[in-house]
Amino acid sequence: MTVEEFTGSVGVSNEIDRFPIGMRVLAVDDDPTCLKLLDCLLRKCQYQVTTTNQARTALNMLRENQNRFDLVISDVHMPDMDGFKLLELVGLEMDLPVIMLSGNSDPKLVMKGITHGACDYLVKPVRLEELRNIWQHVIRRKVESKSQSKSNNNQEKPSHEGGQEAGSGDPNGKVNRKRKDEEFEDLEDNGNEDDDPSTQKKPRVVWSIDLHRKFVAAVNQHGIEKAVPKRILDLMNVEGLTRENVASHLQKYRLYLKRISQQANMVVAFGGSKDISSYMRMNSLDGLGDFHSLSGSGRLPNAQLSSYSSSGMLGRLNSATGMTLHSLTAPTLIQPTHTQNLTGSVSSLNKFQPVVLPTPPNHQPTNLFQGIPTSFDLGQLQQNNKPNTQLPDFNTIDESRFFNGSSAFPTLGSQSCLNLVSSSSTFLDVPQPMSDNFHDQLPPHSSLNYGHTSSNNMITNTMIGFGSNITSTPSVPLEGQSESQRHVQYGKQSYGQYSSNTFSALVTAASPPNGGGLGGPVSQSNDLICGVYNRSNGNGPLPLQMNKQTHKSNSKLKMGSGENYLPSGYDSLDDLMNGMMKREQDPMIAMDGEFGFDPYSFGSSI
Amino acid sequence: MERNQMHRQIANTRKLMFDQGYLDEQFIQLEELQDGSNPNFVEEVVTLYYRDSARFLSNLDQALEKRPLDFSKLDNLMHQFKGSSTSIGAKKVKTECTHFRNYCNARNAEGCKRTFQNVKKEYTTLRKKLEAYFQMSRQVGPVETAYASSVVVCTIRYDTIHSLHLNIIHSNLPLRRCAARSH
Numbered sequence: 001m002t003v004e005e006f007t008g009s010v011g012v013s014n015e016i017d018r019f020p021i022g023m024r025v026l027a028v029d030d031d032p033t034c035l036k037l038l039d040c041l042l043r044k045c046q047y048q049v050t051t052t053n054q055a056r057t058a059l060n061m062l063r064e065n066q067n068r069f070d071l072v073i074s075d076v077h078m079p080d081m082d083g084f085k086l087l088e089l090v091g092l093e094m095d096l097p098v099i100m101l102s103g104n105s106d107p108k109l110v111m112k113g114i115t116h117g118a119c120d121y122l123v124k125p126v127r128l129e130e131l132r133n134i135w136q137h138v139i140r141r142k143v144e145s146k147s148q149s150k151s152n153n154n155q156e157k158p159s160h161e162g163g164q165e166a167g168s169g170d171p172n173g174k175v176n177r178k179r180k181d182e183e184f185e186d187l188e189d190n191g192n193e194d195d196d197p198s199t200q201k202k203p204r205v206v207w208s209i210d211l212h213r214k215f216v217a218a219v220n221q222h223g224i225e226k227a228v229p230k231r232i233l234d235l236m237n238v239e240g241l242t243r244e245n246v247a248s249h250l251q252k253y254r255l256y257l258k259r260i261s262q263q264a265n266m267v268v269a270f271g272g273s274k275d276i277s278s279y280m281r282m283n284s285l286d287g288l289g290d291f292h293s294l295s296g297s298g299r300l301p302n303a304q305l306s307s308y309s310s311s312g313m314l315g316r317l318n319s320a321t322g323m324t325l326h327s328l329t330a331p332t333l334i335q336p337t338h339t340q341n342l343t344g345s346v347s348s349l350n351k352f353q354p355v356v357l358p359t360p361p362n363h364q365p366t367n368l369f370q371g372i373p374t375s376f377d378l379g380q381l382q383q384n385n386k387p388n389t390q391l392p393d394f395n396t397i398d399e400s401r402f403f404n405g406s407s408a409f410p411t412l413g414s415q416s417c418l419n420l421v422s423s424s425s426t427f428l429d430v431p432q433p434m435s436d437n438f439h440d441q442l443p444p445h446s447s448l449n450y451g452h453t454s455s456n457n458m459i460t461n462t463m464i465g466f467g468s469n470i471t472s473t474p475s476v477p478l479e480g481q482s483e484s485q486r487h488v489q490y491g492k493q494s495y496g497q498y499s500s501n502t503f504s505a506l507v508t509a510a511s512p513p514n515g516g517g518l519g520g521p522v523s524q525s526n527d528l529i530c531g532v533y534n535r536s537n538g539n540g541p542l543p544l545q546m547n548k549q550t551h552k553s554n555s556k557l558k559m560g561s562g563e564n565y566l567p568s569g570y571d572s573l574d575d576l577m578n579g580m581m582k583r584e585q586d587p588m589i590a591m592d593g594e595f596g597f598d599p600y601s602f603g604s605s606i
Numbered sequence: 607m608e609r610n611q612m613h614r615q616i617a618n619t620r621k622l623m624f625d626q627g628y629l630d631e632q633f634i635q636l637e638e639l640q641d642g643s644n645p646n647f648v649e650e651v652v653t654l655y656y657r658d659s660a661r662f663l664s665n666l667d668q669a670l671e672k673r674p675l676d677f678s679k680l681d682n683l684m685h686q687f688k689g690s691s692t693s694i695g696a697k698k699v700k701t702e703c704t705h706f707r708n709y710c711n712a713r714n715a716e717g718c719k720r721t722f723q724n725v726k727k728e729y730t731t732l733r734k735k736l737e738a739y740f741q742m743s744r745q746v747g748p749v750e751t752a753y754a755s756s757v758v759v760c761t762i763r764y765d766t767i768h769s770l771h772l773n774i775i776h777s778n779l780p781l782r783r784c785a786a787r788s789h
Contacts, residue, residue: 034689
């Protein structure tokens with residue numbers, strides 16, 4: 001992408017030309033030496049630099065005025081807040097490109113950065129030449145948002161492209177590239193059509209929980225495949241929201257779902273060979289007696305379950321959530337290939353449920369689930385190798401918040417579970433504007449990127465994370481997730497594995513909200529999902545019934561409106577679930593075959 | 607003439623630091639960032655580095671005193687210290703840091719302690735060299751720019767080798783903030 005190209009596009013030239021010079025960068029690094037060096041280097045590139053050595057300060061600055069900065073560069077290793085967490089939050093709340101900096105060039109960390117939504121990952125010491133190019137990330141975002149608006153014209157195509165891109169290795173990069181290419185053509189072709197609106201610097205849209213919930217509801221209504229920005233926008237019927245906003249949010253959401261599903265898959269894969277039943281036992285989910293049944297169900301791949309059980313996390317999960325995870329694992333049965341993923345995701349979902357349920361006072365948690373199902377790409381979930389160790393900690397958190405959910409996820413496989421948990425937690429956070437609570441509650445799982453300082457943001461982040469992770473989840477009633485939870489951070493995978501896992505789990509669990517509409521393997525996951533929903537809805541058994549055994553377990557989990565699982569806040573979660581499930585009736589039923597491996601085939605693939 | 611000699615001497619000193627492996631390309635990057643608007647950038651950064659890193663070193667010292675050793679904490683501390691050192695181009699220090707981290711990963715307490723001594727040794731050696739270098743540069747450099755004696759600020763609590771006093775306290779301290787904060 002060259003500046004010339006931009007210039008060619010209508011109305012973009014003014015903005016673009018300015019960018020490399022005077023671009024406003026916020027640099028965050030706790031090391032004063034590095035910060036000073038960075039400051040000097042950036043000034044050499046003629047950017048406007050603001051520095052801070054505290055992540056919290058940076059966040060405050062960003063929140064105060066969302067339009068104050070164009071780009072954020074942040075160190076990974078910081079004492080007050082993990083760089084990845086900051087990354088997620090910024091992406092979610094502010095939709096700003098974030099570049100990670102680290103002295104460590106370990107590919108795993110780089111991958112983590114990418115999955116959390118970083119635009120780039122630089123290794124210290126940073127060279128001037130590298131910094132000279134960072135403005136491209138800002139431009140890219142703008143182009144993408146423009147292309148998204150354009151994509152509204154060709155709704156299916158771009159969204160599919162975006163979604164598919166998201167599924168690929170580097171979603172951000174690839175999608176951007178494709179979109180950019182497409183966009184350039186469009187821009188040139190369309191002429192000045194969207195000049196005024198697109199060239200003007202639009203105020204950032206803050207995806208509040210409500211907004212996000214509406215978004216998810218709209219998406220689910222269409223089905224993830226058919227959900228194009230324009231239709232979503234119409235359904236949402238929110239004033240002041242543009243197609244571009246929706247389009248970019250949708251993209252993030254997809255990435256999030258994809259990520260979730262990937263994580264779920266990884267978790268599943270990671271699972272290993274523990275005995276599921278033992279796993280189940282480990283999770284003494286209140287009222288989730290059915291896990292055993294789940295495991296018992298032929299559908300559940302014992303291997304899978306066992307793998308989960310092996311994860312320490314499960315053991316820790318005392319809450320039903322843990323159980324749900326089991327059920328999640330069960331879904332793997334649905335599709336042999338996917339089962340693993342499903343299981344993971346399902347479990348994560350299950351776990352998720354408990355989490356989600358309790359907290360959202362305003363039914364926001366439901367949104368959480370919505371995000372999850374969509375991207376259950378179990379195969380991808382397998383990537384989560386983090387053992388459940390992480391999840392177990394969740395159990396400690398009895399708050400309905402995600403912890404509960406997270407505990408459930410442990411079954412998935414630590415990581416995925418954790419992600420879910422984290423996601424769920426985030427979601428939960430949203431309703432309760434105390435993101436910090438989560439942190440406190442959450443045992444210091446390194447894997448969990450809770451870092452959501454603001455409850456809303458957190459939830460959204462997680463939600464978003466989920467969405468992106470679970471690209472392949474079956475039609476998960478995403479709607480449930482509150483918009484706020486969803487915050488724009490789809491891309492931000494800070495929740496990383498956890499969120500994706502949780503989402504996957506949630507998704508799967510949520511999917512059969514229709515009350516057993518799920519058929520086949522998918523149903524299992526759906527059940528889980530439904531289970532999740534059920535809990536939130538307090539319908540308890542409803543979703544559970546959906547898919548035979550899996551559902552059973554799910555239902556158990558959900559039981560009774562999750563009170564069993566989550567001490568408090570379940571109600572909200574229940575509501576969330578209910579909302580989600582209801583919305584997902586159609587997709588759920590469709591979930592027959594693959595469990596949402598295809599992000600778009602949310603309901604259809606199953 | 608004397609000035610030329612001084613210049614030559616400074617250049618030699620500098621070259622020696624590179625040749626002996628004390629500094630690497632990153633230091634050159636720092637030098638390149640130094641210009642009219644930022645005339646003492648290198649010295650400022652180095653001073654900042656010594657001031658800040660003393661803290662890490664003392665933390666590492668303390669952590670190494672504990673029994674049993676908390677390797678992950680040590681690793682974390684060293685990671686940060688290494689990052690700083692890399693930023694100013696302190697090559698030998700960086701190498702020793704890497705060794706330290708390897709021993710940490712291998713959970714080799716003896717190895718850690720030994721390498722840490724090396725780290726400290728390299729750190730102080732470099733400091734002396736840099737201090738001398740800056741001192742010389744100041745003497746020949748533009749007198750107008752205040753040369754902070756601040757390099758001394760680095761002494762900090764950690765460094766017990768106070769022989770490094772680079773106390774050439776000139777009146778104008780470009781590194782005002784460093785001076786102010788020196789303790």
